[in-house]
Amino acid sequence: MKNILVIGATGQIGSELTLELRKRYGNDHVIAGYIPSSMPQGELKASGPSAIADVTDRQSIEVVARQFKVDTIYNLAALLSVVAESRPAMAWKIGIDGLWNVLEVAREYGCAVFTPSSIGSFGVSTPHVKTPQDTIQRPRTMYGVTKVTTELLSDYYFTKYGVDTRAVRFPGIISNVTPPGGGTTDYAVDIYYSAVKGEKFICPLRPDTFMDMMYMPDALHAAISLMEADPARLIHRNAFNIASMSFSPEIIYAEIRKHIPDFEMEYQVDPLKQAIADSWPDSLDDTCAREEWAWKPRYDLETMTVDMLEKLKNKLTK
Numbered sequence: 001m002k003n004i005l006v007i008g009a010t011g012q013i014g015s016e017l018t019l020e021l022r023k024r025y026g027n028d029h030v031i032a033g034y035i036p037s038s039m040p041q042g043e044l045k046a047s048g049p050s051a052i053a054d055v056t057d058r059q060s061i062e063v064v065a066r067q068f069k070v071d072t073i074y075n076l077a078a079l080l081s082v083v084a085e086s087r088p089a090m091a092w093k094i095g096i097d098g099l100w101n102v103l104e105v106a107r108e109y110g111c112a113v114f115t116p117s118s119i120g121s122f123g124v125s126t127p128h129v130k131t132p133q134d135t136i137q138r139p140r141t142m143y144g145v146t147k148v149t150t151e152l153l154s155d156y157y158f159t160k161y162g163v164d165t166r167a168v169r170f171p172g173i174i175s176n177v178t179p180p181g182g183g184t185t186d187y188a189v190d191i192y193y194s195a196v197k198g199e200k201f202i203c204p205l206r207p208d209t210f211m212d213m214m215y216m217p218d219a220l221h222a223a224i225s226l227m228e229a230d231p232a233r234l235i236h237r238n239a240f241n242i243a244s245m246s247f248s249p250e251i252i253y254a255e256i257r258k259h260i261p262d263f264e265m266e267y268q269v270d271p272l273k274q275a276i277a278d279s280w281p282d283s284l285d286d287t288c289a290r291e292e293w294a295w296k297p298r299y300d301l302e303t304m305t306v307d308m309l310e311k312l313k314n315k316l317t318k
């Protein structure tokens, strides 16, 4: 039986991943790791065990690994791209010093480790359309620097010590549960909230800015199915391109207007966000993920929009 620790369990992805893992492996087998300033609440708190697991404090991770006989760690602690630019030292401390702590505990206790990379691991010199799995990765953001280092360090621990590290490069993740904070792709979540609240949306990116995006259920499915994949089939490990949809602000706006025809949007470009978005791919080629562990997304922009609007209407009118 698996015993799983989710580090960053109260964050954007962690809060939903923890519940999904509990459904699959049993409530008592999935520990919600948190830092004291971000305690689990509600269903996350009530449905299973939680424990302090701070990536910057190796001992705290080790204590949980020992106590709960952890064999798999999902390490989701990170600062997103925009906030990492204003706090680069903290982004490194959490992203890389933190990863080192996780990998050392994993080496000692024999845990498998999932630490996501991102479309942010690419840069201006990367081919932008159908970005290949193996290509140039020279990002100029601190977020990107930490993500490329994450990929390299994770591969290093696999080849040098045999730690079972695996990961995906997440695109912008869209969800109706825990909002993201400080990312470049956040607009694609915020736009749905504005639409449902009947507010005009101020878009921080140019109308033609394409980026890869994914609905949360597909992102969770990707992480879990990669960790369950037969290792003999994995040629790559850290980290796989995955893709399900690529759109620009004008395309998502038009999609939402099919449901809310009087929804309004205005552009006020944020130069930092625009520069980051321009340096990232327009779309990823995820052939390797499809071939090596049968990755297949379920949602596209149309079906995601229907679900997002319905869920947010329920949530915001309660």
Ligand code: SER
Binding pocket: 080, 081, 082, 118, 119, 120, 143, 170, 171, 172, 173, 182, 183, 184, 185, 186
């Ligand atoms: N969602 C992230 C960001 O915008 C990218 O992976 O920073």
